[in-house]
Amino acid sequence: MRLVIATGNAHKTEEIRIMLGDLIDEVSDLRAHPEISPPEETGTTFEENAAIKALEVSAALGPESMVLSDDSGLEVDALHGAPGVYSARYAGKAATDVDNRRKLLDEITRAGARGKARSARFRCVMVLARGGNKLGVFEGAVEGIIANEEKGEGGFGYDSLFIPENYCETFGQLPAEVKNSLSHRARALEQVRKALPGHLHA
Secondary structure, X not given: OEEEEOOOOHHHHHHHHHHHOOOOXXXXXHHHOOOOOOOOOOOOOHHHHHHHHHHHHHXXXXXXXXXXXXXXXXXXXXXXXXXXXXXXXXXXXXXXXXXXHHHHHHHHHHHOOOHHHHEEEEEEEEXXXXXXXXXXXXXXXXXXXXXXXXXXXXXXXXXXXXXXXXXXXXXXXXXXXXXXXXXXXXXXXXXXXXXXXXXXXX
């Protein structure tokens, strides 16, 4: 059984490939399927967006492949949960990660949030599907705070700004194996790991 990740993000695919270990022989993503256009994410929640991607891509690929999609983002309490589902395009549709991080820091500063008031969490919702049918929904979150400035070159997105609970370093500074052990995606994937064996030969 093949597993196709409904993304073109190489970083995300590699994280998932590492975390799923030996459960799946072949893991690819939409870069291997240029005939499939990424579905437009029109949902207002992480689960809605993840389901849109999983169902459309799995319908296009047929029953020979399982499709795993995720929608994830950063929720900052001082910003009433923003950027949330708009995390990837917080500074605009053509925004880069640098643009998004700069806007986030500007907005938090404007909100006057300091210390514990900079609390935030990464949230991830994953949907597993095959042949246009939803097989399961899985969720994970990791709490933390937003740093005053970027720290670290690792990871992607907002990783260089997010300090997970009980750590002093950002996801951008922590070794990949540490981040992968406690990240929101890791926590959702742990649930996927438990559910996958029941679907592999169904």
